[in-house]
Amino acid sequence: MSKKRNKRSAGNKPGPASLSSKALENAAQERLQQGRFREAIAHFKELLKREQREEWRQGLARAYEGRARDLAEKGMLKEALVMWENRHRLGAAAAPTHLAHTALLLRMGRVQEAVAIFNQAADTLPAGELAALRTQLAAFYLGGQAEVMQGLAPEDPVVLHGEAAQAALAAYCRGDDEALEQALSTIPFRSPYRDGVHILKALQRLPEQPTQAATLLARVPAESAFAPLRQAAELALVPEQQLASRLADVGKATRRFALTLRGWSPERQALFEEARKLGEHPPPKTLLHFLYRHRDKLGDDWVHERALRLLIDDAPQSLAWPREAGGRSLSQAEKVQVGAWQAERQHGDPWYTLKCWELLAQHLEAPHVPAPGSDQALRIALVLRRVDQTEDILAHATPSAEPDALDRAVAQYVERSLDYDPDAPQAYLRLIGYYLRGKELKAARRLLEPALARWPENLQVLTAALDTAVAGGAFKKAAGFARRILTVDPINKTARERLVKAHLAHARKQLRNARPDLARRELEQASAWDRANRFDIQLEIVDALITLATDAPTGASALREVNQRLGDGLAAGLSLALEAAAVGISPKALFADLGLSKPQPRGSEDLKACLAQLREHLDSGGKLPPEVTRYFEKVLKASAHFELSFQEMEAACETLRSCRWDAVRQAFAQAALKRWKDAPVFAFHAFEAKYKGAPWYASSTDIRRLERALEHAREKGDTRSTERLLNVLDSLRPTAFEDFPLPPEMGEELGPEALPMLINLMGLDRLLDMLGLSRDMKRQFKELERELGRPALIKMLGAMLSADPDDLPPFPAPRPRRRTESRGHAVEDDAPSDDDDPFNQPDLFT
DSSP states (O other), rough: OOOOTTTTOOTSSSGGGGGOOOHHHHHHEEEEETTTTHHHHHHHHHHHHHHOOOOHHHHHHHHHHHHHHHHHTTOOOHHHHHHHHHHHOOOOTSOOOOOHHHHHHHHHHHHHHHHHHHHHHTTTTTTTHHHHHHHHHHHHHHOOOOOGGGSSSTTTHHTTHHHHHHHHHHHHHTTTTHHHHHHTSSSSSSSHHHHHHEEEEHHHHTTHHHHHHHHHHHTSSSSSHHHHHHHHHHHHHHHHHHHHHTTTTOOHHHHHHHHHTTTTOOOHHHHHHHHHHOOSOOOOHHHHHOOOOOOHHHHHHHHHHHHHHTTTTTTTTTGGGHHHHHSOOOHHHHHHHHHHHHHIIIIHHHHHHHHHHHHHHHHHHHHOOOOOSSSHHHHHHHTTTHHHHOOOOOOTTOOOOTTTTTHHHHHHHHHHHOOOOOOOOHHHHHHHHHHHHHOHHHHHHHHHHHHHHTTTHHHHHHHHHHHHHHTTTHHHHHHHHHHHHHOOOTTTTHHHHHHHHHHHHHHHHHHHHHHHHHHHHHHHHHHHHHHTTTTTHHHHHHHHHHHHHHHHHHHHHHHHHHHTTSSSSSSHHHHHHHHHTTTTHHHHHHHTTTTOOOOOOOOOHHHHHHHHHHHHHHTTTTOOOOHHHHHHEEEEHGGGGSSOOOHHHHHHHHHHHTTOOOHHHHHHHHHHHSTTOOHHHHHHHHHHHHHTOOOHHHHHGHHHHHHHHHHHHHHHOHHHHHHHHHHHHHHOOOOGGGGGGOGGOOOOOOOOHHHHHHHHHHHHHHHHHTOOOOOHHHHHHHHHHHHHHHHHHHHHHHHHHHHOGGOOOOOOOOOOOOOEEEEEEEEEETTOOOOTTTTTTOOOOO
C-alpha cells in the first residue's frame, strides 16, 4: 500500500500565514511584478488581515486589476467583472475609478452601474480621466445605449451635445450631407463626441477623398472609446489585396461595418464570412468546391474561369475537379492553358514554357484564324507575348548571333502577335528597342514604319524613331523627329538635348565628307537649340575643327586656346581627341599640327576630370575610338599611381571596364591592390582585365589569389564582388567536355579523344591550369602520371570532363609535401607569393 503523504514534511514550503509581514510583503510584490495575480491577491489579503495599511490596499487593487484584465482577455467577462467590483470596494483612495471597469459594465449592458460610478467619481477624477470617461459614455450612447442619459445631470456635456451627435449620425445614415454638416457645426471642439465628429467627417469623405479621410481618422487616439469605429473606417480604406488578412484580427461587428462602408452587399458579406471558415490558406480543391457551391450567385462562367487557376499545382489529376464539383469539363485549350501556367510556376525553363504557350496559340487559332482585333485574336496576341511579359526578355536582351536562340524566338512570337493585335504600341516599342541594341536597323525600321503610321504623335514612338535615325547615322532625319517631339511636348528636355546631339553628329559627318559649309550650318542649329549651354565645350571644339578645315592657322589657334582654357592636361586632351576622332582626324596628327606635346596629367584632379569626361562620353552613347585608346594608353597607365580614394579608384575601374580599356584598367587595379591588399573589387578587375575574356588561360597562382579575394568579399559582406568573383571562378570550372573552353587558335570544340594532342601541344601544366584545378589536384594528376603512366592520366582527365564528379575514381592518396630549406627555414613548395604586384606575373599565353 502506498503511504499517505505527510503534509507537514520538511520539504514543503511554508504558507503565507507562516511568513513574517516583511517576507509576505516582498512575496506579494514579487508575484505582482511576475503577473501571478491570484497569488498576489492572496498575499495582500493576508497582509490586510494583520494590519490595514494603505500601501497594501493599493497593492491588492493592482492585483485585482491585473487579474481582471487577464480574465477579460480570455473572454471570461463575468469573472473579470467580479474582480473589478472587488477592487471598487477598496475605496476611491486605493482604487480610483478605472475606464476598463466602466467599459466592461457598459459592454455587459449594466449601464446604470457605469453611470453611477461616473457620478461618484466626477468630483475626484483628474480632468483627463474624466474627459476619457465622458467619451466612453458618449460612444455607448451613440451606439444605442440611450439609458446612458437617464443618470447624468442635464448640464453634463454628454447630455448637452448628445442630441446634435445623434442628429449627425442619422444624417450620415440617410446620406443627407447638408444636415450632417449643420449638426456637426453645433458640436464644440472639446465635446465628448469630438472623436465621433472626426470619424463622421472622415466617413463623409471616404469615397472621393480617401487621403483626407485617413488624415481625419488619424486624429482619433488609439485609446479612445471611438477607436473600434475608427478601426472599421480605416479598414474601408485598405487595398483589396490586404483586406482578408486585416479583417482576420477584428470582431464580427467591426468586420461587418467595414465591409458595409466598402459597399459590400449583405450577400457578399455572408459569402465572405463562409469563406473565412475554410481557413487562411484552404487547399485548392476545397476552395474550388466552395466556388461551385455558390456559382448561382457568382456566375457559372466566372467560377469556371477562376477554377482554372486552382488546378495548376495538381495538374493533370486536377483537370477532372470542375466536372466532379458539378461544373462543365475543360476544353482541350483550357487543359493546355493550365499546363502552360504550371510550366511557368514549376519548371523554370523558359524554352519549355514558350512551347506550352505556343501550343495554346495553335489551339486558339483552330479551326479558323480569327480576324485581327477580335476578342479571340486579342487572346492569341496575349498568349504569344506571355513569355516576354513574364520574363521581360526583350526589354534587356541583345539579339543573339544564333538564329534559334531564346530571345530570337520570343521576338518572333511578339512580332507575330501584331498580326492579331496591331494596336499595341508597347509591343512595337519593345521590338524596336531590342533590334536597336543589336544594331539590326533594317528590322527596327520595318517595325517603326507601321508604328509611326498608327501613332504619328506618340512621344514614345517618335523617340524610338529618333533613336533609330541616330543609330543609322541619319542625323538630319533624327533632327526632324526631335522637332516633332518638341512640337507635341515643347518642354521635353531630353528631346531638346537629343536634337542638339543630332545636329552635332550631322555636323561631324559633313566635316568628314569635306563639307565644312554644311557642317557650319548644322553647328549653328545645334547652338540655337542648346539653351542650357550643356554642350558649349563640344560646340566650341567642333567650331574650331571646322575653321581648321578652311583656315588652318586660325583653327589651330582656336584649338590651342580651348586646350589652354580647359587646363592643358589629360581632360582637355581627351576632349579634343574625341572630337577630332569623330571628324576623322587622329589625335596624334591633331596634336602634331597644333604644335602641342602629348597631353600629360596635371595631378589627381586632372585625372579625375579626365575619367569623368570619359564616363560622360560613354553614358551619352559614345564609343571610344581605337586611335584614342592607342594615343592615351601609355600616359593613362602611368597615371594609375595618382592618389585617388577607394571609391574614386573603383569608379575608375568601372569606367574603364565599360569601354573595355583593359590594359589601363589592369594598371589601375594593380595600383589599387598595392594600397588595399586583396580588396575583392580590385582583385576582380585585375584578373578580368588581365585575361580579357579568356579566363581559361589563368595561372593557378592567379586563381588562388582570386579565391582569397572571394573569401575576403564574403567576410566583408560585399555581395556584388562575391557574385562577380563567383561568376569568374565558375567559368574556370569545367563541367562536361563539350563545354570545355579551348583557345581560339584551336578552332572548333574537341572531344575527350583530343586530350593526347592537347597535352602534346601545350604541356600538362598548361592544360591543368586551363582546367582551373586546385594546387592539390594538379599535384595528384602529376603523381598519377609518374606512377601509372600517361594513358592512366588521360583516362582520368577524360572521365572528369565527361562524367558526373560523383562517378570519378578516387585519386591516389597524396604524398606528404616536400619541404626545402631556404636560409635555414622550411618552406613549402608552391607556396603563394606575397607579391605586392598581383596579377602581373609573366605568362606564356598573355
